Amino acid sequence: MNLAEAFLKDQISQAKQSLITTTMLNAYAKTRALFQSNPSCQIPTSKQEFGNLLKLEVEWAISRLVENEEIGLELSWPYFHHKTGKYLQIRLGHSLLTISKVSNPSQQPRKAVFREQKRVNNTYSQLSLFVGKDNRFGGEEDNRSAEEDNILPHILLLHGNKKGTQELAFLHLAIPDSDNQYGLKYKTPNLLKMPHLIQSDEVPIEDTDMEALITLKKEIDRRLRDERA
16 A cells, blocks of 8 residues: 555544444434424525535534544644634544545545645655554643644545435545645545445554654654644
């Protein structure tokens, strides 16, 4: 596997990808049932409200995984650039995860200032990415500054429904390409088509350039130490 794929699996193992998939399927099903059972959602002008309800359900369901220590280290709710609202951000081992509903999973979500900053975060060293260990922060590290989040690479959880339906059609994890505002450095296959019960949390050593992974871990640790100094 290439380094971008290894990075993503280091941050979100296949077992955790399976857990996210089940959670997203349930979130879509619950939103669909709520929407279809509510008479006020049956009028023509209510169609766009499905997406708003879905956003709430998805963010609640994924945030519960973090709170239950099933994925990620911690969650936060930063403001959009112009403070028009907040979005869910999940701190992983050495990266940040955000969620976007899209119509085309082969491109980065529509341009926004906060996404632009996180896209640029993926430009580091000749290797372009960091890979970190899935450790919990504690003690003084919990007091890190917000600037540290601007160091961390970005991972996207991209999801969407088939046109004309309210069913989850695709689900991908992806790393934005720092050199292309529309491109992706790596994207998983559609997680809906992957096995949902995967036992191993490990990146296969024989399939990965371990020296490159170690180099990435050391570099992100150094940059975080410099930020805290």
